[in-house]
Amino acid sequence: MLPSVMEYRRQAQKRLPRLAFDYLEGGAEDGLALARNRAAYADLEFRPDVLVDVTDCRLDATVLGASAAMPAIVGPTGLNGLFWPEADVHLARAAHQAGLPFVLSTASTSLLEDVRAATPGELWLQLYVQRDRRIAEHLMDRAWQNGYTVLFLTVDVPVHGNRDHDKRNGFSLPLRPSRRLLMDLAAHPGWCWRMLRHGGPQLKNLAVSANARENITEQASVLSRQMDLALSWNDVAWLRRHWRGRIVIKGIQGLADARRAHAHGVDGIVLSNHGGRQLESAPCPLEVLPEVAAELGQSLEILVDGGVRRGSDIAKAVALGARAVLLGRAPLYGLAGRGPAGAHEVLAILRTELGNTLRLLGRDRIGAVDATAVRKR
Numbered sequence: 093m094l095p096s097v098m099e100y101r102r103q104a105q106k107r108l109p110r111l112a113f114d115y116l117e118g119g120a121e122d123g124l125a126l127a128r129n130r131a132a133y134a135d136l137e138f139r140p141d142v143l144v145d146v147t148d149c150r151l152d153a154t155v156l157g158a159s160a161a162m163p164a165i166v167g168p169t170g171l172n173g174l175f176w177p178e179a180d181v182h183l184a185r186a187a188h189q190a191g192l193p194f195v196l197s198t199a200s201t202s203l204l205e206d207v208r209a210a211t212p213g214e215l216w217l218q219l220y221v222q223r224d225r226r227i228a229e230h231l232m233d234r235a236w237q238n239g240y241t242v243l244f245l246t247v248d249v250p251v252h253g254n255r256d257h258d259k260r261n262g263f264s265l266p267l268r269p270s271r272r273l274l275m276d277l278a279a280h281p282g283w284c285w286r287m288l289r290h291g292g293p294q295l296k297n298l299a300v301s302a303n304a305r306e307n308i309t310e311q312a313s314v315l316s317r318q319m320d321l322a323l324s325w326n327d328v329a330w331l332r333r334h335w336r337g338r339i340v341i342k343g344i345q346g347l348a349d350a351r352r353a354h355a356h357g358v359d360g361i362v363l364s365n366h367g368g369r370q371l372e373s374a375p376c377p378l379e380v381l382p383e384v385a386a387e388l389g390q391s392l393e394i395l396v397d398g399g400v401r402r403g404s405d406i407a408k409a410v411a412l413g414a415r416a417v418l419l420g421r422a423p424l425y426g427l428a429g430r431g432p433a434g435a436h437e438v439l440a441i442l443r444t445e446l447g448n449t450l451r452l453l454g455r456d457r458i459g460a461v462d463a464t465a466v467r468k469r
């Protein structure tokens with residue numbers, strides 16, 4: 093086990109071809125939103141109380157009706173098979189072992205049925221909506237039948253963000269051979285061997301619901317070029333007709349939209365700028381959190397993501413009013429850096445760090461972490 097999440101990141105950087113690591117790590121354009129997500133955590137300092145009995149320290153939380161061993165969820169990330177074969181299955185298992193819910197992306201590289209068969213854990217579905225609404229409806233039907241209980245509608249990807257690194261690396265599906273790519277691959281024989289043995293990643297879930305062939309080019313074009321640009325608040329009613337469980341809007345970036353989400357009767361929101369991968373200079377979710385939580389924290393479950401790399405980050409987000417955080421890159425660093433065991437280890441590290449943070453803060457349970465626990469530097 094390595095000491096910290098960021099050391100798994102370094103390991104992932106060594107193990108993955110540049111093209112895959114850049115896709116995992118990179119932000120949009122000049123990386124301003126990406127950097128801000130991390131900096132916002134650094135800008136907060138704790139206000140500990142001492143001489144508090146912290147013999148028992150409870151980290152467990154209830155998130156969207158599910159119990160979680162700590163206020164965190166393994167968030168949805170697409171194309172995970174690029175980091176490790178059967179990545180979604182391994183991540184879902186790691187989440188379950190850690191007592192956390194797992195959100196499967198529409199762009200997953202494992203079938204939602206296979207993920208279900210691999211774990212009895214709490215599974216939720218993230219939805220991207222294509223122009224042909226039957227695709228999303230079919231996905232929702234399959235997910236519900238397989239015991240996925242919460243739907244996350246992601247709303248910050250009408251188009252892909254501008255990502256220079258993907259253009260520079262010639263990142264496309266399928267990968268097109270170039271001198272640069274071949275040299276990159278030659279330097280990472282372990283990764284190449286795993287991909288050759290298990291086959292390259294496919295957007296399997298989408299392929300089934302979109303009736304697309306086992307052909308990554310066709311699948312990728314369904315995902316990106318056919319995204320429904322007309323999706324609007326009116327469509328929450330359409331979602332309600334097709335989804336019986338809780339609905340969460342992921343990608344809310346300000347108070348006005350948080351109010352709209354509440355007015356449309358959703359169960360929760362994720363304050364998110366997609367890990368700094370979409371709109372450059374997007375608002376930093378952690379900075380938006382306090383005003384949204386102050387107004388809507390009693391009526392909606394407010395989740396936040398972007399830049400969580402330490403257990404202390406989870407404590408800071410909770411202090412500012414988040415019910416829980418979503419983990420994006422952190423578990424992927426674990427998986428890419430050390431395989432399935434690495435995903436498990438990263439979640440264990442975050443939990444240990446969170447427990448120690450609470451004890452050092454003089455708080456004996458996560459519910460005791462409130463605005464008095466932090467201040468801006």
Ligand SMILES: Cc1cc2nc3c(=O)[nH]c(=O)nc-3n(C[C@H](O)[C@H](O)[C@H](O)COP(=O)(O)O)c2cc1C
Pocket residue numbers: 115116117129167168169170171197198199218246342364365366367368397398399400418419420421422
């Ligand atoms: C490689 C990668 C793929 C992602 N794919 C999706 C996706 O398919 N659907 C989605 O809603 N969010 C996706 N996200 C965004 C994450 O759910 C989350 O909002 C973000 O990663 C949080 O920031 P963090 O990585 O700094 O923790 C992706 C993020 C990464 C890093």
